[in-house]
Amino acid sequence: MDYDAVTQSPRTKRVAKSVRQIRDAEITQQQILDAAETEFAKHGLHGARLSAIADRAKITTAMIHYYFDNKEGLYKAVLQRPIDEVHSMVNQLELDDLSPEDALKQVIRTAIAYEANNPHRQMLWFQEASQNQGLYFKQANVSILHKYLLSILERGMAEGCFRMLDPFLALTHILSVCIFYFTVQENWKHLTPEVDRLSSEMVEKHTQAAIEFILAAVRKTP
Structure with missing residues (x-):
């Protein structure tokens, strides 16, 4: 019998089972990462408990050890995930094909949209700075994100449309304008509860205001 020609042949069943296992493993890992992200954002590496993460993810602690070895390995994966996601998003923008101003607008828009969808993730970096003084931050490949904005700023200065800036300081200020809005939201919502x-x-x-504010700050005046 030609098993490949039969829809439910043993080979087909094995392939289907393998694909399902891979998909199930990916789903489980995402559930663990989502739960861990919430716990680490609230409590940091030292305060978060694997049992709480397992309960939130509706899995066992053994599953966490299976996929991430230990709490430190899981923490590193949680910190790396947003970096990888943003890198993938920005990498698709083809910024080199845009003018420096348009490229900067796209980066601002992408950064704010990402934070809007994940407003609690800044607490991960706050907890990392507070508890670990950036020990794990420096191990995450954050510079892969910085290069996009630094390149835009340097190209804008070279082409004469941006004033002369300290690129890294400008990067810090730009990210602060984009992201602080979400960092402070939990406090400011009590000042103006009628505003969502x-x-x-x-x-x-916020996006439009940030674009106007930042471009006014970096443009070269006549």
């Missing part, structure tokens, strides 16, 4: 700063309308308003 995470609504699509308010996020778009």
